[in-house]
Amino acid sequence: MIMAPPVAEDLVVALYDQFGKHGANPATQLSSTPARRAFLRASDPKDLEVAEHKLAGFEKADIVINIMGSKNTHETNDVGSEKNAAYRTAMQPLQEEIMGKRWVFTQYPASGNAQEAEMSTEAYEDFVHHAVNKDWKAQKEFQSQLVEILDPASDLRVRSGDTSDIRMSIDGMQPVNCAGDNELPDGEVYTAPVLGSVEGEVLFDKPLITRGREIQDIHLRFENGEVVEHCAEKNEKLLTSILDTDDGARRLGEVGIGMNRDIDQFTYNMLFDEKMGDTVHMALGRAYEESVGPKREQNESAIHLDMIVDMAENSVIEVDGEVIQRNGRFVFEDGFTN
Known part of the structure; x- marks a missing residue:
């Protein structure tokens, strides 16, 4: 079909x-x-x-x-x-x-x-x-280095500037290596947070188009895994309506890390934008089954809304207290600084 x-x-x-x-x-x-x-x-x-x-x-x-x-x-x-x-x-x-x-x-x-x-x-x-048109085998091997870090991990923290500091448990969840199997283009590693574990606030500083409209500068604050405060610079009412879709729409179903550096510019197309190197994306709503570990509850929702944080400057990703990415560079790459 x-x-x-x-x-x-x-x-x-x-x-x-x-x-x-x-x-x-x-x-x-x-x-x-x-x-x-x-x-x-x-x-x-x-x-x-x-x-x-x-x-x-x-x-x-x-x-x-x-x-x-x-x-x-x-x-x-x-x-x-x-x-x-x-x-x-x-x-x-x-x-x-x-x-x-x-x-x-x-x-x-x-x-x-x-x-x-x-x-x-x-x-x-x-x-x-x-x-x-990439060498997807080589891309998968590159991304497997991040999978090896995330697979045994318990805690994930994303910090960017003064606007984003968000923490979550990924204990028992599955990192998924996406390299041309289901989406083209591809180039990300994603997992799902443990339900109820997301805490902190995050500014998604890249805009997105959904339902035919653009939403800019989404800011969310989480407590006990759910959005308790939200705002947006543009189309905040649309964001509110999306959050009100169902109970699962106020929880994160995905956190993903973009790793395709052949996508080198923002195009207002989430299929491409979420795969960009030097970015992290998080999705409100449905969690994908592949990323939910055994004996872990899957977030269910009618929506899956991806939102992007630019991690190129003044940003770090921490896993179990250790910095694994700084300003877009991974610990296993040349150019990474402690």
């Missing part, structure tokens, strides 16, 4: 050519953001539920390929927060079905995404291809 927008037809055609050569049996489901916008604006939130025939297609599929690409990244800007939240809750069974398959999530270099990144379409195509 392929999920793809109309703008990515060239990539779908190329995939179908390969499917024919390998005896696969493909089907494509159109992922039209303008159509979803029209539907949600006309719908009653109480009526939103996953369509059984849509779910059945994914239940029968062995592999899911999800392709992003947009002519307008702000297409759903005028869809109300209540409807967005209701839609994501309704689609949760579909997301769970997809996550149980072999799946890959990637980007078609569409003109709307190039515009959002403030790049020409040609330059953006080169940027996407350069980020994707």
Whole structure:
């Protein structure tokens, strides 16, 4: 099953050519953001539920390929927060079905995404291809050094400037080495915090686009694992509505460390931005099963909202009291300073 927008037809055609050569049996489901916008604006939130025939297609599929690409990244800007939240809750069974398959999530270099990144379409195509066409075996080996540090660890602390000092337990959780298996581009190591363990405050100083709108400078304060105070420089009401989606939306489900230095500029696209070297990202909401250790509770939510901290300057990551990254450089890299 392929999920793809109309703008990515060239990539779908190329995939179908390969499917024919390998005896696969493909089907494509159109992922039209303008159509979803029209539907949600006309719908009653109480009526939103996953369509059984849509779910059945994914239940029968062995592999899911999800392709992003947009002519307008702000297409759903005028869809109300209540409807967005209701839609994501309704689609949760579909997301769970997809996550149980072999799946890959990637980007078609569409003109709307190039515009959002403030790049020409040609330059953006080169940027996407350069980020994707890597020696993923070598990248995995590089990232395995961080996995070895995190695997036996109990405590993780992230400090950045005067605005971020956040601590959490990762005891018994699993570090996941992401190097081209499910996302392209890739290049991160992530895990999940133990529920109830997150304490402190953090400023996510990189903006993000979600629900068709930009949120800037998200500041969160945690007590006993939950967000107790929040604010944002731009679209704070949208942030509030996301936090109110369900109980799990006020807890972190992921903490990840970007390690792909071929992604060398910010593009307002989380698939790329969270993988950048010299960054840490944390996600409110759903934890991924792979990162939750045995006998550890998984945070459940209809949302998974990634947010990024720039770690290039005046920043450290500590594991069990030891600095393992300073100003973006890891302890196992040249240039690391104690």
